[in-house]
Amino acid sequence: MTGTGPETLAAAFERQRERLVAVAYRMLGSRADAEDAVQEAWLRLNRQDADRIDNLAGWLTTVVGRICIDLLRARTAHPEVSYEQRLSEFVVTEDDDEQPPDEAVLAESVGLALLVVLDTLGPAERLAFVLHDMFAMPFDDIGRILDRSADAAKMLASRARRKVQGTPRPADDRQRQREVVDAFLAASRSGDFEGLLRVLDPDVRWTVHTARGAVVRHGAVEVAERARLGATTALDARRALVNGEPGIVVHSRDGRVVGVMACTVAGGRIVEILSVSDPVQLAAVELPGRRGPGRHDG
Structure with missing residues (x-):
């Protein structure tokens, strides 16, 4: 130069x-x-x-x-x-169907x-x-x-x-990913067990980090049964981008974020879910309008 x-x-x-x-x-x-x-x-x-x-x-x-x-x-x-334990690396942004997510978020999205x-x-x-x-x-x-x-x-x-080789890779078609996550949300809200099974891989794995520790659910039937319980709660689950890919943010009635879910979609089905509901860990997650400690300027 x-x-x-x-x-x-x-x-x-x-x-x-x-x-x-x-x-x-x-x-x-x-x-x-x-x-x-x-x-x-x-x-x-x-x-x-x-x-x-x-x-x-x-x-x-x-x-x-x-x-x-x-x-x-x-x-x-x-x-x-x-x-899996470094949950502060979650970066959550709004998912606007018409606007592509920030290039920096997409660049760091690996699955x-x-x-x-x-x-x-x-x-x-x-x-x-x-x-x-x-x-x-x-x-x-x-x-x-x-x-x-x-x-x-x-x-x-x-x-x-x-x-x-064989590791689930996120689908290239982001719109298809959105459709799968939306179908999962719709089936969860309505308690549609069969609908949940249609969008969950038979070997899906759901790891939930709670205040009491990590809970792992394995298999479409077990995950669908747990997701169906969401229909009985007063929580509001909405699609968002989690590390550049379609995921889910759960709000309480007063608007507080009480959960973040990162979904891996492959072959038209959800193959893995990694989520956090522990308030302490949620405080470290970067959310829209709030910069978490996982990123910094320099």
């Missing part, structure tokens, strides 16, 4: 920020950690002679990749809680089921899979980040791909 002044460099970096955050989020599974990694990349860029960087986007991706691999290796040495599986990969496997399969980075470049050959990086990605 010849003739790069501070303002020009900052502007060039800002054009890359959301893409870099998306890369780091998929590797780290945490928006806050991803933003910290990108901020560290900016600090390192400021210590470089930018005029000697031919490809800024590639340089930044490499730096962010190296920062992320260091963080992943540190996690392996000092394990943290699983992604909770996939993030849980990614957490089981080794650091090198996860980096190789994310950078190649999700961001089309050549194996030569991935190998340089990992200090391995391109062939070794290719083998890591292949091994990760086998582990990830």
Whole structure:
């Protein structure tokens, strides 16, 4: 980048920020950690002679990749809680059928089921899979980040791909996702047991984080029976975007948010629900009009 002044460099970096955050989020599974990694990349860029960087986007991706691999290796040495327990990462926005959600929210949307599986990969496997399969980075470049050959990086990605294979992926058609979630809500409100079974995968899994701990329900019959009970309550459940995908927010009669549900839709059915009703954990969830501690500016 010849003739790069501070303002020009900052502007060039800002054009890359959301893409870099998306890369780091998929590797780290945490928006806050991803933003910290990108901020560290900016600090390192400021210590470089930018005029000697031919490809800024590639340089930044490499730096962010190296920062992320260091963080992943540190996690392996000092394990943290699983992604399913990091509920403050929920980002809830209004779902307007006519308006696409914020690009930053969509960029960080991977699908909770996939993030849980990614957490089981080794650091090198996860980096190789994310950078190649999700961001089309050549194996030569991935190998340089990992200090391995391109062939070794290719083998890591292949091994990760086998582990990830079969993970429920969100449907590409967002309107179809909306229709499935709306059908689930309608059947829940009316107590339509058969209607619930039609939109629930036979092996659906519903994990509810309550004030007393996590409760897991498995199978369409058990989940439908629990959802049908919602028809007898005075709660108001509405569709919203949860991490960029159609989900559900539950309000009490006085308008308080008492529950958030993230739904994974695949094959026209709900295959997984992750929800939180614990008031303490709900306070950490970012809701429309309120910035939670899971994200910050920097």
